[in-house]
Amino acid sequence: MKLTHTLVLTAALVTAAHAAPLTFDFKDPKGVNNVIFKLDAPLESINGQANGVSGTVTIDPEKPDATTGKIVVTTDSLTVPNAMMKEHMLGDQWLNAKANPEITFEIKKVGEIEKKGDKGEAKVTGLFTLNGVSKEITVEAKVTHLPGRLAERSPQKTPGDLLVIRAEFVIKRSDYNIQPGKNLDKVSDEIEIELAIAGAAPKA
Amino acid sequence: MAKMLQIFAVLCALAVLGIWFALGAHMGWSRNQIETKKVDPITEIAFSEFEDGFVPGIDFLGAGLIGSGVLFAAGFFLSKLKPKTS
Secondary structure, three states, X not given: OHHHHHHHHHHHHHHHHOOOOEEXXXXXXXXXXXXXXXXXXXXXXXXXXXXXXXXXXXXXXXXXXXXEEEEEEEHHHEEOOOHHHHHHHHOOOOOOOOOOOEEEEEEEEEEEEEEEOOEEEEEEEEEEEEOOEEEEEEEEEEEEEEOOOHXXXXXXXXXXXXXXXXXXXXXXXXXXXXXXXXXXOOOOOEEEEEEEXXXXXXXX | OHHHHHHHHHHHHHXXXXXXXXXXXXXXXXXXXXXXXXXXXXXXXXXXXXXXXXXXOHHHHHHHHHHHHHHHHHHHHHHHHOOOOO
């Protein structure tokens, strides 16, 4: 009996010491994950949101610099409160959602990591693809690991962890061949992007 | 007839102004969706939910007032065309 206890304890300690990287799935059935975009325009700034977020991020809490993953946003999930504006935005003159159905960010490098308990900040370099054009960009990301909190969000009370990623960055639409040099009096070249997404890693 | 058209134009302008004020006097473009901001209690992520609804903007106000102005002007010209009775 004592031997069994010792074996179980040893196994638990070995598992903890060599904790496997966790893969977080960002397909959120609650529809909370969102990407906000803001553009300056003469009458009022254009504020929109996208919620067609998916993708995975694999992170090892012991080696956060080895984080890999890809976040995908479906182009046709981008919405603005004016129907005509949305139609133009997704049309072939602007984002061409039919030809470019996804906006993606693929993690290439994670550096300058500052870890404070379950929270952390890092500079994440990745390949950002918009309108079919890919460019390497670096964004500052804030990450919060919520161990064991998945059950609170899951109707089936699935045990597991949550990972919340927040990032704010600015891109230029001209860099992504979206009407470069055109309509600058109507819509600014710079686009502010705010990302707030939560991923789930169910425990097997 | 001309007088009636001018009265109708003034009523239209007042109605457009009244609707615009009553639905928020929004100074931007008209909106087809109404945004409600929420916060997820566990992840603390702020997000918006959209419902179909109309928020008139200054394009609605401008079009309404211009339309009313055209009606009023039409009434004015009609009154000028009216044959004088002696």
